[in-house]
Amino acid sequence: MHEWFAEYLEACNRHDLDALRSMIDPAVRRAHRPGGVDAWLSDLAELYAAFPDWRVRRIQLVVEEDRIAAHMRASGTHTGRYRGVAPTGRHVNVAEFAFYRLVNGRITELSGSEDAELRAQLSA
DSSP: HHHHHHHHHEEEEHHHHHHHHHEEEEEEEETTTTOOOHHHHHHHHHHHHHHHOOEEEEEEEEEEEEEEEEEEEEEEEEEBTTTOOOOOOEEEEEEEEEEEEEEEEEEEEEEEOOSHHHHHHHOO
């Protein structure tokens, strides 16, 4: 699962929505967010459009059976509209924590930190 997660982060860092679609179950459940792969990819497309240099790096990864717990750092420069916030030009750097459940090499469940820290850095 460590190799799978490395490939997943590489797809995220390339902003490769097609590759990500192949790694996410069509009926994925996300805590506190709309379910389904299309909703997830729509959220990512908005993020990538607003932060064209968005990159994520793994800090720590814990794997247990079909679950992955990940601590990551993500950063990018806000050059496009994000969740109603006009571009600020600010560079943000945020901690991300996520729990994934995989079945047959696809994410079926996701829960983790929301984007409150990111939005706080945009309004500071």
